[in-house]
Amino acid sequence: MICEGGLHRLDREPRGSITVVSTIAVTSSTLTDPTIEQQNESEESLDLSWQVVVHNDPVNLMTYVTMVFQRVFGYPREKAERHMLEVHQQGRSILWSGVRERAELYVQQLHGYLLLATMEKVN
Amino acid sequence: MEICRRKDGLEISELDPFLAELLRQIPASSSIENSPAAKRRIFSAPAGDEHKEICAEWKLYVLPELERLFRSATETVAADLEQLSGNEKTFANRSLLIPTKHADAWLNALNQARLTIAARNDFSDGELAITIDRRSDQGAI
Numbered sequence: 300m301i302c303e304g305g306l307h308r309l310d311r312e313p314r315g316s317i318t319v320v321s322t323i324a325v326t327s328s329t330l331t332d333p334t335i336e337q338q339n340e341s342e343e344s345l346d347l348s349w350q351v352v353v354h355n356d357p358v359n360l361m362t363y364v365t366m367v368f369q370r371v372f373g374y375p376r377e378k379a380e381r382h383m384l385e386v387h388q389q390g391r392s393i394l395w396s397g398v399r400e401r402a403e404l405y406v407q408q409l410h411g412y413l414l415l416a417t418m419e420k421v422n
Numbered sequence: 423m424e425i426c427r428r429k430d431g432l433e434i435s436e437l438d439p440f441l442a443e444l445l446r447q448i449p450a451s452s453s454i455e456n457s458p459a460a461k462r463r464i465f466s467a468p469a470g471d472e473h474k475e476i477c478a479e480w481k482l483y484v485l486p487e488l489e490r491l492f493r494s495a496t497e498t499v500a501a502d503l504e505q506l507s508g509n510e511k512t513f514a515n516r517s518l519l520i521p522t523k524h525a526d527a528w529l530n531a532l533n534q535a536r537l538t539i540a541a542r543n544d545f546s547d548g549e550l551a552i553t554i555d556r557r558s559d560q561g562a563i
Contacts, residue, residue, distance in 0.1 A: 357550045358540045363533065403476070406468045407484050411491055413533045418469050418476070 348421040350396040351405045353386050356415045361387065367412040368394065371405060396421065428519070435517040442506050442516070449500040452492075452534035460541040464492065464534060495530035502528075 353364075361383055368379035372394060385392035394416075395405055402418040409416035424435045437445075454460040465485060469476045505518050520528055540550065 357545075357547050358537050359533070363529070403468070407487075410466065410468065410484075410488055411530075413464065413530070413537055415466055417467065418473075420473070 348396075349399045349402040350419050350421055351394045351402050351409070352391050352417050352419055353382070353394055353409065354415040354417065355386055355390045359414060364414065367409065367414060371408045371412070431519050431521040431524070433517055433519050437506070437516050437518060442518075445518070446503055446506055448503070448531055448535050449496050452496055452531055452538050454538055457538070457542045459544065460538040463537050463541040465489075492530065492534055495527040496534065498524050498527035499531040 353368075356364075364383045364386065365376065365379045368374050368382050369376060372379075374382070382392045382394055395402070399418070406416045406418050423438055423441060426433045426435065454464055465488065467477055468480045468484070471477075502518070502520055502524060506516060539545075
């Protein structure tokens with residue numbers, strides 16, 4: 300099970316740019332000033348722009364859906380119920396957003412519990 | 423009928439013959455054979471049509487896993503239900519023990535059966551809402 304803290308840490312992964320120290324030039328005879336190359340990666344290249352959406356389903360029971368949200372995302376009961384009610388009242392709820400691979404994993408888990416879940420690219 | 427929590431599971435005793443037969447129907451009810459609607463519901467798409475690559479990979483790698491998971495759950499439940507095999511008249515006073523470690527399989531198989539029955543019979547939201555009214559504490563989303 301994934302704890303909520305873990306999810307928040309993932310949500311807070313650096314967005315925008317990151318700095319990579321890639322080269323420090325050292326010669327055998329003299330020590331020269333290190334050359335530091337900076338590489339900026341955009342949010343797009345980090346692929347953080349996916350969201351996991353659960354859609355309304357007239358068959359799955361409210362209590363069951365709440366339990367699944369708690370199990371899959373590690374959400375406390377109150378938060379899981381809020382998402383469940385959002386699905387019920389608005390037809391869908393965004394449960395999580397972040398990198399594609401993680402989104403795929405969550406969607407797979409939700410399908411394992413037979414919920415209607417999809418991953419969507421954030422515009 | 424009595425439901426008791428035991429150390430190693432849940433025991434349903436003094437089963438009503440009708441309920442016993444309903445339980446025995448769970449594995450058959452979850453079958454999606456000859457029902458494209460049920461198959462679409464049980465194995466729904468992971469993304470919209472615009473994400474063809476994701477859907478193709480899903481079909482190749484994830485779908486077989488899900489099929490295995492669902493089949494395994496149904497087989498576990500069917501094995502537990504062997505406790506109820508026999509003459510219908512003998513159901514009275516018969517007990518069904520559901521081991522705690524089988525709880526997830528039961529949840530999964532029951533949900534497969536509910537979803538399959540709803541999809542196969544094309545129940546409308548209104549028809550399903552009748553169920554909600556009768557069981558207000560267990561409404562569907």
